[in-house]
Amino acid sequence: MSPEGFLNYNGKIYKNDKLLISPDNRSFRYGDGCFETMKMIDGKIILESYHLERLFTSLQALQFDKPNYFITDDFKEQIVELATKNKHKKMARIRITISRGDGVAYATEDHHPNYLVQTWDLNSSNNKFSKEGLTADIYADARKVSDKYSHIKSNNCLNYALGSLWANEKNLNDVLLLNPYDRIAEGTVGNVFIVQKGVLKTPALSEGCINGVMRRFILKSAREDGMNVEETQISIEDISKASEVFLTNAVYGIRWVKSIGKTQYKTQVASMLHEKFLVPLFV
Secondary structure, three states: OOOOOEEEEOOEEEEOOOOOOOOOEHHHHHOOEEEEEEEEEOOEEOOHHHHHHHHHHHHHHOOOOOOHHHHOHHHHHHHHHHHHHOOOOOEEEEEEEEEOOEOOOOOOOOOOOEEEEEEEEOOHHHHOOOOOOEEEEEEOOOOOOOOOOOOOOEOOOHHHHHHHHHHHHOOOOEEEEEOOOOEEEEEOOOEEEEEEOOEEEEEOHHHOOOOOHHHHHHHHHHHHOOOOEEEEOOEHHHHHHOOEEEEEEOOOEEEEEEEEOOEEOOOOHHHHHHHHHHHHHHO
16 A cells, blocks of 8 residues: 555544554454455445445454444445545445454453554456456465354454465465365455356355355355355365356455366356346446
């Protein structure tokens, strides 16, 4: 983020270079918190209700207080104001980071969610389905656990960071992370879908993946459209036998994967889902 830009911390706007947290910040020390990443077009947050629902669910699971200001018009106006000030209002990536504040021990009595809002400009091509597929591979060194908290977008992102570093070393666009049972959990920045024998499949939440907003939307839309959809276990062998693989998240929507290791894929279902369900969101 440019040092000339601005951010919002607990309702006040500061320059990007303003130091706002102490060395005792619990998010900095322990990854104690969560975040939401959203897409905004012309002042409208795409799938806003999905994001707010996930935010409140995460706050509850992480034992934060749940202040009502997150669902007020004033809070949404803060986001639009910041995007406008950063000249990102036309189309922007929005990140809301939640942290519990200071604390030198693992236990604390302060459960107030401090919030940091940041914005980044998005190019208009972000709304289009890319003809260039992603190159990926399977990364086994940093696993996604599958527990009560694995579906949350936690501030502890070490496995994603290490996976991304490995991808860069191998000149790949992304990697697929495994859970402790050698099954597919997700990508570093998105949920995984495969098409296998005409069935649209994605790892179940019990497999350790994030409860992605775009994942939820695609599942709901596909089922309502009568498609055969499964939330299930996906093995490495399933990936190699799939006819199609794609990744989803709230900012880029759907990106298809053209190769995982030596296995090559084409796209058909992913592009159809984009045109049928995502394009109407962007209008």
